[in-house]
Amino acid sequence: QLQLQESGPGLVKPSETLSLTCTVSGGSISSGVYFWGWIRQPPGKGLEWIGNIYYNGNTYYNPSLKNRVTISVDTSKNHFSLNLSSVTAADTAVYYCARDGEAVAGTFGYWGQGTLVTVSS
Amino acid sequence: QSALTQPRSVSGSPGQSVTISCTGTSSDVGAYDYVSWYQQHPGKAPKLMIYDVTKRPSGVPDRFSGSKSGNSASLTISGLQAEDEADYYCCSYAGSYTYVLFGGGTKLTVL
Numbered sequence: 001q002l003q004l005q006e007s008g009p010g011l012v013k014p015s016e017t018l019s020l021t022c023t024v025s026g027g028s029i030s031s032g033v034y035f036w037g038w039i040r041q042p043p044g045k046g047l048e049w050i051g052n053i054y055y056n057g058n059t060y061y062n063p064s065l066k067n068r069v070t071i072s073v074d075t076s077k078n079h080f081s082l083n084l085s086s087v088t089a090a091d092t093a094v095y096y097c098a099r100d101g102e103a104v105a106g107t108f109g110y111w112g113q114g115t116l117v118t119v120s121s
Numbered sequence: 122q123s124a125l126t127q128p129r130s131v132s133g134s135p136g137q138s139v140t141i142s143c144t145g146t147s148s149d150v151g152a153y154d155y156v157s158w159y160q161q162h163p164g165k166a167p168k169l170m171i172y173d174v175t176k177r178p179s180g181v182p183d184r185f186s187g188s189k190s191g192n193s194a195s196l197t198i199s200g201l202q203a204e205d206e207a208d209y210y211c212c213s214y215a216g217s218y219t220y221v222l223f224g225g226g227t228k229l230t231v232l
Contacts, residue, residue, distance in 0.1 A: 037221075039167075039223075046124070046210065046223060046224070046225045046226040047159070047167065047210050047212075047223040047226070048223065049212075049220070049221040049222070049223060052220070052221075060220050061220075062219075062220070062221075063218060063219060096166055096167075101172070103155075103214075104214070104220050104221065105155040105157075105172075105173075105214045105221070106155065106157055106212040106213060106214055106220075106221040106222075106223075107155070107157050107169065107172040107173070108157075108159075108167070108169060108212075109169045109172075109178060111166040111167060111168075112166065113166055114166050
């Protein structure tokens with residue numbers, strides 16, 4: 001059974017960079033079939049797509065976050081990562097990693113449990 | 122690009138049917154058959170309930186169904202059960218610039 005697990009600091013200072021990793025088990029990112037993504041949810045609010053990555057490193061970003069987001073993949077470790085720079089309190093959210101379908105389509109069939117990241121000094 | 126538009130809340134009694142709407146534009150919902158629906162219980166990760174407008178992942182009851190007409194999509198839940206009480210989000214592919222859009226979410230209350 002495919003499992004995804006987010007990891008990273010739960011507290012980040014304003015203006016710094018938020019960094020999270022999603023480790024995949026029970027399946028291989030390098031299979032090249034699926035796309036892998038990050039989605040976030042501010043407390044009490046809705047879901048926001050951050051971006052996707054393919055096993056070969058091709059990335060697809062939310063235009064509203066594109067200037068601050070970098071998603072990368074390490075197939076040797078079977079994980080992919082999120083960096084979000086110049087964070088503010090508005091970036092406080094539960095961050096989820098998930099597996100999309102065979103295209104960038106918003107068809108996220110497998111999700112991590114989510115990790116709360118708070119931006120505060 | 123703005124999020125897809127959903128009603129903030131809907132409600133129904135056990136056994137009844139409810140429909141949740143998701144309104145987009147001709148650049149997203151109306152342009153592609155890549156509409157999905159997610160169920161989210163408090164404190165939990167979202168769960169995929171419908172994808173490609175009408176398809177159900179394995180394990181999702183056939184009480185859940187999806188449809189689309191023009192720029193709007195709908196999720197219908199028939200035979201409402203207490204465990205269906207949750208937040209529901211629609212999602213659509215929106216082309217090769219915006220890529221993925223979510224709706225604002227709808228809270229379903231089972232009376």
